[in-house]
Amino acid sequence: SNDGEVIKMKKVLIIGAGFLQDFVIVKAKQMGYEVHTVDADPNAVGFQHADHYGVVNIVDEKACLEYARENKIDGVLTAATDYGVLTAAYIAREMGLPGLKYEVAQLIKNKYQVRKCLFENHVDDTEQAYEVHRDTNIEELANKIVYPVMVKPCDGSGSRGASRVDKAKDLKEACKYAMDGSITDRAEIETFIVGKEYGAETLVINGEVHVLGIMQKWMTNPPYYAELGHSIPTDLKKEVEAKAKKCVENAIKALAVNFGSVNMDMLITEDGKVYIIDIGARMGGNMIGPCIIPYGKGIDYMAAMIQNAVGDSVDLSVKDHCAVATKLLAFKDGIVTKLPDMNKVEEKFGVEIYHHLKKGMKVNEYHTNLDGCGYIVARANTQKEAVEKAEKVLDYFKEVLFED
Ligand SMILES: Nc1ncnc2c1ncn2[C@@H]1O[C@H](COP(=O)(O)OP(=O)(O)O)[C@@H](O)[C@H]1O
Ligand SMILES: [Mg+2]
Numbered sequence: 001s002n003d004g005e006v007i008k009m010k011k012v013l014i015i016g017a018g019f020l021q022d023f024v025i026v027k028a029k030q031m032g033y034e035v036h037t038v039d040a041d042p043n044a045v046g047f048q049h050a051d052h053y054g055v056v057n058i059v060d061e062k063a064c065l066e067y068a069r070e071n072k073i074d075g076v077l078t079a080a081t082d083y084g085v086l087t088a089a090y091i092a093r094e095m096g097l098p099g100l101k102y103e104v105a106q107l108i109k110n111k112y113q114v115r116k117c118l119f120e121n122h123v124d125d126t127e128q129a130y131e132v133h134r135d136t137n138i139e140e141l142a143n144k145i146v147y148p149v150m151v152k153p154c155d156g157s158g159s160r161g162a163s164r165v166d167k168a169k170d171l172k173e174a175c176k177y178a179m180d181g182s183i184t185d186r187a188e189i190e191t192f193i194v195g196k197e198y199g200a201e202t203l204v205i206n207g208e209v210h211v212l213g214i215m216q217k218w219m220t221n222p223p224y225y226a227e228l229g230h231s232i233p234t235d236l237k238k239e240v241e242a243k244a245k246k247c248v249e250n251a252i253k254a255l256a257v258n259f260g261s262v263n264m265d266m267l268i269t270e271d272g273k274v275y276i277i278d279i280g281a282r283m284g285g286n287m288i289g290p291c292i293i294p295y296g297k298g299i300d301y302m303a304a305m306i307q308n309a310v311g312d313s314v315d316l317s318v319k320d321h322c323a324v325a326t327k328l329l330a331f332k333d334g335i336v337t338k339l340p341d342m343n344k345v346e347e348k349f350g351v352e353i354y355h356h357l358k359k360g361m362k363v364n365e366y367h368t369n370l371d372g373c374g375y376i377v378a379r380a381n382t383q384k385e386a387v388e389k390a391e392k393v394l395d396y397f398k399e400v401l402f403e404d
Contacts, residue, residue, distance in 0.1 A: 009034045010074040010310045013067070013091070015058050015084035017046025019356070023290040024079045024283070025049045027302040033310065036071050038064055059083050061090040068095060075310030077260065079283040079302075082157045085109070092259075098311050100259045100281050107255060108281045111154045112188040114255065118276060121254035124247050124266075125273040129190040132175050141189075142168035148192035150277075151175055153182035157280075158369035159225045164192050193275045195267035198234060200248040201284055201293055202262040203304055205314050209249050209257075212316075213297045214241050215288070216383075217265070220330075224367045227286055229390065231325040231383050232296025240272045247274045257281060261305055263288065285369070287326050287354065291377045295324040322379050325386035327394045329355055329373035330366035334402040349393045352377040357401070 012028050014021055017039035025046040028035045037046050038056040047053040054067040058081070068076060068091045075098060076091045078084030085105050092099020107113050112131035118124055130141060131154065151174040152162035161181020165174045171189075178187035197217040203210050216234040220226045234241060244266060252262055263284035267275045283289045283305060293301040298321030307314045339359045346353055355374025364371045376397075378389035 010312070011036060011071060012306055012310050013037065013071070013073040013076045014046070014050070015064065015076065015078035015088050015091075016081045017041075017044035017050065017053060018081070019045060020080035020283075020285055020287075020289070021078070022046040022049060024077070024302050024306065027290075028306050031303060031306060033306065036067070036073055038067055058087055061087045065091050065094050073097070075306070077305060077309040079261070079289060079305070080285040082109070082155070082280055082282065085281050098259060098309060100257065104256055104258065105281060108257070108279055109155055110184075110186070111152065111156070111278065112186070114279055115188065115190060117254055118251055121250070123250045123254050124276045126193075126275050127191050129188060132179070132187050132189065134179065134185055136175075138172045138175055142171040145171075145189060146191065149189050150192045151178045151187055151189050153178045154186035154188050155182050155184055159227070160368050160370075161187075162225050163223060165189075190277075193267040193269065193277070195269040195273070195275065196235075198236070198244060198266045198268055199230060199284060199288070200244065200262075200264040200266060201288055201301070202248060202252060202264070203301070203308065203314075203316070204252060204257050204259050204262065205304075205308050205316075207258050209252050210316060211245050211248050212299055212301055213293050214244055214248075215292060215296075218327075220366065226330075226366060226368050226371075227328065228330055228366075229325060229327040229387075230286060230288065230292050231323070231387055232292055233323060233383050235383065236268065237272075240268060240274075243272065244268060244274050247276060251276050251279065255279070260308065286328070287375050287377060291352070291375075292324055292326060295321060295377070295379055297321055323381060323383045323386040325378050325380075325383065325390045327376045327378075327390040328366070328369075329357070329375060329394070329397060330371065331363050331373065331398060331401070333365045334363050336361045336363060336401050338400055338403050340400055345393065345396070349389065349396070350378075351389060351393050353393070363401075 011034040013036040017037040035050045037050040040057040089100045089105035115129040199215040218228040261283040265278035298319040380386040
């Protein structure tokens with residue numbers, strides 16, 4: 001035996017230290033890793049829980065690599081932010097750590113390239129897609145495409161810049177709106193799908209694809225396309241959920257994702273057609289990592305993600321689970337006049353609440369994810385009960401927060 005040998009904790013670097021990354025930081029600490037994190041915001045919440053941090057912009061690949069090298073990290077990952085995906089892949093490549101191939105990270109970043117790849121590999125039921133930039137002749141294109149279409153930034157997130165177009169004459173404005181929301185000035189046009197929205201969360205370990213869960217999603221009414229909540233289980237028929245799972249696996253193979261988390265949005269039509277509409281090579285946002293997968297599937301997803309990143313053996317064992325539903329704290333314009341004691345609310349309704357509400361705070365009508373004030377997480381025996389429980393708490397907040 002190695003009596004007296006000092007066991008060195010592996011060092012994990014988490015790219016980003018905001019609200020959702022903080023759950024991963026806390027988890028990694030609990031698991032006994034030495035936790036490092038970087039974020040441009042000197043007040044990032046995750047800094048409080050990490051062992052070491054650097055105030056570094058997470059899109060600055062070289063600066064993040066320098067931090068990683070100086071601290072001799074053993075693994076790197078990002079969670080719930082698209083901005084960290086390339087940087088994590090870059091550091092992994094440069095330091096020879098487990099990670100997503102850099103070329104794959106680059107491909108995933110562009111919605112049009114992803115769509116093209118899925119189409120060429122017959123992964124799902126999607127048809128037309130076009131990419132436009134500032135020089136594209138949109139009038140010409142407008143007469144060629146089949147309406148209705150969805151126009152969105154090629155590199156968007158949180159549903160910013162996305163809009164539906166029904167007529168040729170409205171295409172130009174929608175393209176401008178989407179390009180304005182893109183850091184690369186690029187927009188994608190694709191067939192508008194009428195269906196219900198679902199999500200899929202997957203972890204790729206040594207090239208092996210593990211679909212951890214298919215989630216039902218609730219969205220705002222048009223013209224906004226923002227997430228209002230999730231649940232496990234879904235309302236899908238068994239065979240349709242199985243088809244969705246197969247599409248997810250095929251998409252990941254077609255895109256050659258070799259490592260880590262993959263979060264997808266899908267639209268599924270009444271007749272069971274599956275359309276993959278959005279892919280991120282990172283953990284999903286909106287409490288998917290900390291609550292939805294562990295509560296709904298019994299898998300300690302964030303722990304598995306971290307183990308995977310540092311090259312430890314990954315535990316995907318299934319523990320107790322039940323139905324789970326989340327609701328975004330999404331409101332109309334208003335000022336928060338009253339903040340109830342959240343512990344009491346949690347106790348009274350039997351839910352968990354995660355929020356950044358403050359008394360006197362101005363709340364914007366919920367149009368994109370950025371307008372959300374937090375989450376209600378409800379567990380119950382059935383999907384219906386869980387959803388109703390979460391909705392009840394949301395109704396309570398709508399009433400109590402904005403009283404004059
Ligand atoms: N082709 C489409 N047809 C219908 N709705 C769509 C389509 N593409 C996107 N949407 C809606 O817009 C939302 C945002 O689009 P998405 O591609 O997921 O962008 P983001 O990266 O901002 O999440 C989706 O969740 C969905 O509700
Ligand atoms: Mg999306």
